[in-house]
Amino acid sequence: MPNESVEVTTICRDVSNSQFILQCPIEGHPDSAADVEGSTQRNLPRIKILGTGGTIASKGSDSSQTAGYHVDLTIQDMLESIPDISGICEIEYEQLCNVDSKDIDESLLYKIYKGISDSLQSFDGIVITHGTDTLAETAFFIESTIDSGDVPIVFVGSMRPSTSISADGPMNLYQAICIASSTKSRGRGALVSLNDQISAGYYITKTNANSLDSFNVRQGYLGNFVNNEIHYYYPPVKPQGCHRFKLKVSPTETKFSFPKVCILYAHQAVSSELLDLVSTRYEGIVIATLGAGSLPDEVNAKCLSLNIPIVYSKRSRDGMVPIANLPGCQEEVNYNLIASGYLNPEKSRILLQLCLAGSYSFNEIRHVFSGVYGG
Ligand SMILES: NC(=O)C[C@H](N)C(=O)O
Numbered sequence: 064m065p066n067e068s069v070e071v072t073t074i075c076r077d078v079s080n081s082q083f084i085l086q087c088p089i090e091g092h093p094d095s096a097a098d099v100e101g102s103t104q105r106n107l108p109r110i111k112i113l114g115t116g117g118t119i120a121s122k123g124s125d126s127s128q129t130a131g132y133h134v135d136l137t138i139q140d141m142l143e144s145i146p147d148i149s150g151i152c153e154i155e156y157e158q159l160c161n162v163d164s165k166d167i168d169e170s171l172l173y174k175i176y177k178g179i180s181d182s183l184q185s186f187d188g189i190v191i192t193h194g195t196d197t198l199a200e201t202a203f204f205i206e207s208t209i210d211s212g213d214v215p216i217v218f219v220g221s222m223r224p225s226t227s228i229s230a231d232g233p234m235n236l237y238q239a240i241c242i243a244s245s246t247k248s249r250g251r252g253a254l255v256s257l258n259d260q261i262s263a264g265y266y267i268t269k270t271n272a273n274s275l276d277s278f279n280v281r282q283g284y285l286g287n288f289v290n291n292e293i294h295y296y297y298p299p300v301k302p303q304g305c306h307r308f309k310l311k312v313s314p315t316e317t318k319f320s321f322p323k324v325c326i327l328y329a330h331q332a333v334s335s336e337l338l339d340l341v342s343t344r345y346e347g348i349v350i351a352t353l354g355a356g357s358l359p360d361e362v363n364a365k366c367l368s369l370n371i372p373i374v375y376s377k378r379s380r381d382g383m384v385p386i387a388n389l390p391g392c393q394e395e396v397n398y399n400l401i402a403s404g405y406l407n408p409e410k411s412r413i414l415l416q417l418c419l420a421g422s423y424s425f426n427e428i429r430h431v432f433s434g435v436y437g438g
Contacts, residue, residue, distance in 0.1 A: 108187035108244040112156040113178045114138035115171070117164050117194025119221035119232040129273075132224040134161050138192065144225065144233040145240075152244040155186070164194025164201075164220075172204055173319035176310060179209055179216060188215045188243030192236065195220040195269055195277055198255065202264025203410045206253040206301075207417060208308050215248035218255045218264055222275045231258065231275050238288045250299035251285065261286040261295070265302040268407060270380060281381045282405075304434025308417045322346040322419035326408045329353050329378065335365035342369050347415045349374045351408040356388030363390035366400060372419070372428050374437075376403035376411045386438055401429050404437025 114120065116134045120141060123132035138156040148154065159178050160171055167175075175191060182189050189211075193201055202218045209216070219239035221232035239256040242248050253264030255278060262280040270279040286295035324347040327337050341348060348371065352358050356375045358366070366373045367390065375384050384402045386393070391400060403411040411432075418428045429438040 107150075108152045109185065110152045110154050110188045110190060110240055110243050111182040111186040112138055112142075112154060112190045112192065112240070113175065113182075114141075114156065114158045114192045115160050115164070115167065115175060115194070116162040117192060117196075117198070117220045118224055119192050119194075119219065119236065120161060121224040121226075123224045123226045126226055126228045129223055129227055132226070134163055136225055137161065141192065141225070141232065141236055145237040148237070148240055151241060152188070154240070162194075164197040167194070167197050167201060169321050170319045172201060173310075175201060176205065176208055179205060179211075183209075183211060183214050186214065188217065188245075188248065190217045190219060190236075190239045190243045193218055193220050195222060195257070197409075199264070199267050199269055199278070200409050200413060202253045202255055202267065204413050204417075206263075206265045206305060207414065208310050209253075210307055211252055213249040215243050215245075215251055216253045216264075217243045217248070218253065220257060222273070222277050241291070242288065242293060245293050247293055247295055250301075251295075252301045254285065256288070259288050260284045261288065261293070263302055265305055266405070268380065279380075302435075304436075306414075306431045306434050308421060321416040324349060324412045324415050324419070326351060326376075326412055328408075329358055329362075333359065333362060335362050338362070338365045338369065342371060345371070346419050347372045347374070349376050349403070349408050349411045349415060351376055351378045352384065353378060355379075355382060356384040356402060358390075360390075367391045369399065370397070372399055372401055372415060372425055374401045374403050374411045374415055374432070376406060376408040380407070383436060385436070397425060399425050401425070401432050402437040404432055404435035406432070406435050406437065 120134050120136040121132045122135040137158055159174050179189055198218055198220050205216060217239045219235050221235050223230045225232055235257055242256050242261060255262045255264050255267045257278050258276050262284050266282045267278050267280045269277055271277040323345045325341050325345045326349045328351045352375050377384050383405045386402045389400045389402055418431055432438045
């Protein structure tokens with residue numbers, strides 16, 4: 064398997080004005096029942112919070128507004144909305160950006176990657192506040208590119224803006240900080256903490272556009288947060304078959320970009336015309352196929368005729384695309400179709416981009432996807 068470094072461009076980090084350190088007061092926090100074993104007044108876990116925006120950092124114009132609000136809060140504002148955590152951990156925070164997650168592009172993704180990588184050595188846990196719409200993609204990218212060792216990386220967002228009645232952001236943020244501070248979270252990689260549940264960033268999907276219980280993970284939640292207690296159902300574990308890519312910063316470049324991969328959504332009467340339209344402009348294609356890899360014969364034939372990797376993913380939220388459902392002869396040299404396994408289209412897209420950035424061959428890409436039972 065190739066393990067070449069992926070060349071990426073460096074970005075200009077201008078965060079010198081947005082770094083703050085909250086000093087831990089002498090007295091411990093009376094409510095600090097979260098599992099932060101070993102923490103003492105002098106030896107609390109050090110947590111880095113990286114702010115990127117999202118609904119958790121948003122304000123509406125009145126307390127009943129839950130749509131059409133705007134990003135407006137900094138990390139500092141958000142920390143003011145949660146109980147005193149100075150008895151639980153020491154906090155340092157950095158505002159990487161403040162955007163709706165629809166605007167998390169490759170440069171911001173890389174900025175988040177860099178913010179996490181730079182913090183791993185000096186912190187015991189990292190929390191990333193993020194919009195929920197694309198949070199799962201960022202978490203997947205981070206799990207695929209960063210070996211965080213023991214350091215938990217906890218993504219958190221909210222479904223209601225900060226101004227709403229029963230806003231969920233403060234509780235979610237508080238829980239994420241406790242989870243990142245807990246020794247129980249060590250060795251679990253990228254986690255997502257939302258609505259009292261803890262899940263693997265590699266597998267989580269946003270499945271509800273409105274509800275507080277917006278994230279779902281068919282592979283199972285890893286744990287739960289109840290009344291300041293963190294309960295993990297399993298010992299520390301990382302996703303099976305996750306391929307780790309190494310990103311390398313090239314100091315000469317100024318903008319981070321990835322090979323272009325698009326997602327096509329199949330439907331009744333889908334035609335190969337779509338493939339004609341995009342195949343000259345993209346280096347790879349992911350198709351949200353019908354069922355478990357099903358497409359009309361004419362579309363399959365077009366896919367096989369193109370000399371770019373095409374990942375067969377699925378419209379169905381759950382289940383998988385097995386290799387056996389791919390058309391054509393898989394023994395053929397230059398066979399360009401890949402089954403996504405359990406990965407949904409948006410995660411397949413990121414994985415394919417990472418493979419293409421490393422100049423992986425069709426076979427090597429297939430091998431990477433086989434980790435999630437595709438290939
Ligand atoms: N709940 C949210 O965070 C949604 C928001 N549009 C975002 O992804 O930034």
